[in-house]
Each structure stands twice: as C-alpha cells, then as structure tokens.
Amino acid sequence: MSRITLVRGIGRLFTADGEALDDAALTIDSGTIEDGAPAGGTIAWVGAESGIDNLLTPDDEVDLGGALVTPGLVDAHTHPVYAGNRFAEIALRSAGASYAEIAAAGGGITSTVTATRAAPTDVLAEGLDRRLRAWLAGGTTTVEAKTGYHLNEPGELADVRLLSEWAGPGREGAGVEVTWLAGHDVGPEWEGDADGYSHEVARWCKAAKAAGARHADVFCDEGYFTVAQSRLMLEAAKAAGLIPRIHADELACTGGAELAGEIGCASADHLLRVDEAGIRALAEGGVVATLAPITALAMGHKPPARRMMEAGVTIALGSDHNPGTCGTTSMSFVVALAVAELGLSVAEALRAATAGGARSLRLADRGRIAPGLRADLVAWDADHEGAFAWSYGLSPLALWLAGRRVSLRS
Numbered sequence: 574m575s576r577i578t579l580v581r582g583i584g585r586l587f588t589a590d591g592e593a594l595d596d597a598a599l600t601i602d603s604g605t606i607e608d609g610a611p612a613g614g615t616i617a618w619v620g621a622e623s624g625i626d627n628l629l630t631p632d633d634e635v636d637l638g639g640a641l642v643t644p645g646l647v648d649a650h651t652h653p654v655y656a657g658n659r660f661a662e663i664a665l666r667s668a669g670a671s672y673a674e675i676a677a678a679g680g681g682i683t684s685t686v687t688a689t690r691a692a693p694t695d696v697l698a699e700g701l702d703r704r705l706r707a708w709l710a711g712g713t714t715t716v717e718a719k720t721g722y723h724l725n726e727p728g729e730l731a732d733v734r735l736l737s738e739w740a741g742p743g744r745e746g747a748g749v750e751v752t753w754l755a756g757h758d759v760g761p762e763w764e765g766d767a768d769g770y771s772h773e774v775a776r777w778c779k780a781a782k783a784a785g786a787r788h789a790d791v792f793c794d795e796g797y798f799t800v801a802q803s804r805l806m807l808e809a810a811k812a813a814g815l816i817p818r819i820h821a822d823e824l825a826c827t828g829g830a831e832l833a834g835e836i837g838c839a840s841a842d843h844l845l846r847v848d849e850a851g852i853r854a855l856a857e858g859g860v861v862a863t864l865a866p867i868t869a870l871a872m873g874h875k876p877p878a879r880r881m882m883e884a885g886v887t888i889a890l891g892s893d894h895n896p897g898t899c900g901t902t903s904m905s906f907v908v909a910l911a912v913a914e915l916g917l918s919v920a921e922a923l924r925a926a927t928a929g930g931a932r933s934l935r936l937a938d939r940g941r942i943a944p945g946l947r948a949d950l951v952a953w954d955a956d957h958e959g960a961f962a963w964s965y966g967l968s969p970l971a972l973w974l975a976g977r978r979v980s981l982r983s
C-alpha cells in the first residue's frame with residue numbers, strides 16, 4: 574500500500590528546475606514495499622498551495638509554516654573512509670609549507686594510508702557511519718564517497734564493500750555513491766614506480782565493479798599520476814563498467830580536463846588551474862565541473878567558475894571532506910562559500926549543490942523537485958534561499974530521504 578503525504582505551508586520552494594515558487598505545496602508518494610525492500614518514495618505533485626483542494630485526500634499532512642524547501646543537497650566529492658588525523662600538518666601549512674612539500678616530508682595522503690591500513694574494519698565503519706549521519710543531519714541526502722587510503726588491492730576492495738553497505742536503503746545516514754579511487758596516489762609498495770602501480774590498478778577495476786563500485790576516479794596532477802597513467806586507469810575502469818571521473822588541474826595545469834573530455838568523464842574535479850583549452854574540452858565533452866570551494870580557499874587559488882559557466886559547463890559542488898584539509902560535512906556552508914569565494918549567485922550555487930551534483934553522478938532520479946523524482950527534500954530554518962549565503966551553515970528543520978521522514982535531533 575502506498576501512502577500519500579501532503580506537505581503544505583512551503584513559503585518558498587526552490588525546485589532547481591526553473592523558477593522558485595512562493596506559497597507552494599507538494600505531495601510525496603511513499604512507495605510500496607516490494608519483497609520486503611522499500612521501493613523508494615517519489616514526489617507525486619508540486620504546485621501552488623491554493624491548488625491543493627483538487628487533490629485526493631492525503632494519508633498524512635505536514636505544515637511547514639512558511640519554510641524554504643529545496644531538493645536534498647548532493648555532496649559530489651568526498652573521501653570519508655580513513656583513520657587518524659593530520660592536525661600536525663596545519664602548523665606546517667601555517668609556516669608556509671606547500672601541499673607538495675608536506676607530501677614530500679611524509680605527510681599528506683601517505684600518512685593517512687599508514688593510519689588507515691592499521692585500523693580494523695569496525696573502526697573504519699564506525700567513522701564512516703558517524704560522518705554519513707552528520708551529512709544527513711546537515712541536509713545532504715546523497716554523498717559521493719571515494720576509497721583511496723589503502724592503495725593495495727585487498728584494502729581498496731574492502732573499502733568498496735564497506736561503502737556499498739551504505740549505498741542501499743535501510744541505513745541511518747546519507748545515501749552513498751561508491752567511487753573506486755585506488756588511483757589516489759602510488760601505493761607505498763610501488764614507491765617510485767607510478768607506471769607499474771597504474772597497470773596494477775587497471776587490473777583491479779573489474780573486481781572493484783563486482784564489489785559494488787559505480788564510479789572510478791584518479792588523481793591526475795603534478796606529483797601524482799600523469800595524463801598517460803590516468804588514461805590507462807580510466808580506460809580500464811570504463812571497460813569494467815565504471816563511470817569515470819577525475820581530479821584534474823588542481824596543483825598544476827597538466828591536461829586533466831582535456832583527458833576528461835577525451836575519455837567522457839562524468840565529472841572533472843577541482844580545476845583550480847584549468848586553462849582555456851581545458852574549459853573547451855569540458856564544455857564539448859559534457860563533463861560536469863565539480864568544484865570544492867573549501868579546498869580552493871585552503872590552496873589559495875580559485876577555479877575560473879564564471880568562465881566555465883559562460884562556456885556552458887555545468888557546475889557541481891563538493892565539500893572534499895578528507896582527513897588532511899577539510900573535516901566539514903556541511904554542504905550549506907559549501908554553498909555559502911561558492912557564493913562568497915567563487916562568485917556564484919545563490920541560485921547558481923544551490924543548483925550546483927543539487928541538480929549539478931546529481932548530473933555529475935549520472936543520477937537522473939534526483940537533484941530537482943518535480944513529479945516522478947525521488948523525494949529527497951529538505952525544509953530549512955529560513956524563508957528564502959538567500960539565507961544560505963548569509964548564514965554560513967543553514968540548519969534543516971525537516972528532511973525526507975527517498976520519501977521517508979528522517980527525525981532530526983534538536
């Protein structure tokens with residue numbers, strides 16, 4: 574039996590699908606239970622509150638008292654499977670050390686790999702669980718989550734299996750899109766042999782797909798993987814049925830964006846130093862640019878967001894949550910920074926954090942509020958989307974994940 578919930582008293586509805594509506598309402602069809610598994614609730618109807626009288630009698634009714642409602646936010650770039658911390662590096666950065674200098678001194682990804690390899694699976698699972706609950710409590714309903722801190726075959730595959738446990742229904746936390754990132758850095762056992770390691774990663778891709786990964790990513794940049802090595806890993810990932818994405822042109826402009834266009838990546842991420850040729854390649858290849866304003870702030874370099882939008886590139890946003898440089902799970906804070914730092918309007922930043930993120934993850938069923946789409950919905954402690962840019966961390970009042978009301982601790 575499917576149940577219909579009427580949500581009324583929506584002061585402003587930011588649909589990410591055309592103009593925002595004032596004084597709106599919508600209905601949620603909770604979906605049916607098939608073979609014991611919930612099929613997932615969808616949005617059944619959206620319209621003016623004055624149009625409600627023509628509807629069927631709902632099973633439940635919620636009055637939001639004039640609140641702003643948006644699609645559930647999508648965090649399109651995160652690294653949430655790790656142990657340990659790298660707080661000592663903050664002092665090094667304050668003293669002027671660069672990302673590359675910290676990595677050369679044994680910090681960076683390498684220090685997290687050591688801590689993560691030493692951690693039992695239940696410790697990694699507990700940390701992941703805590704973070705995914707925090708994402709959801711902050712209004713993020715879908716999180717792209719990468720592996721990449723084991724850098725050997727059994728560890729990376731175990732990360733995929735761990736993340737896959739949160740990919741389906743039934744968990745208390747944001748839904749996960751699993752990304753295989755064995756190409757995050759060269760595994761310690763292959764130190765000095767990035768070519769050899771790239772060939773290994775290419776061989777592991779089929780097993781990653783079988784273990785539950787949907788996407789594959791590589792760190793194509795100066796000091797990490799070259800364009801040729803990245804191409805090798807991403808072509809193997811594609812052949813294994815994984816959706817390719819790429820860390821591109823973050824530390825230096827090495828041609829990552831052009832490779833993304835050539836391979837047909839769903840997303841190219843960071844792009845702090847992308848050049849005109851790279852921007853053209855993204856536009857022509859229909860590659861989404863996933864930008865991480867917190868990382869841009871930490872690196873002291875901004876991606877040319879406006880230039881990319883003018884060229885017709887779709888923008889998505891990510892927190893880039895990772896153990897080294899960013900611990901936040903607040904996408905509402907990321908939206909505020911995209912406005913303050915990258916020069917996006919509030920509507921552009923919110924579309925990037927919803928519809929743009931869904932597009933970067935090739936998820937056609939969410940990211941906008943329209944009939945037939947997944948009912949991932951957030952009512953915010955605000956009456957207009959402008960509050961995102963002002964508050965630097967807006968709080969949800971009510972939240973639905975795939976049509977199911979999630980209780981928020983007050």
Ligand SMILES: [Zn+2]
Nearest residue numbers: 650652820893
């Ligand atoms: Zn990253």
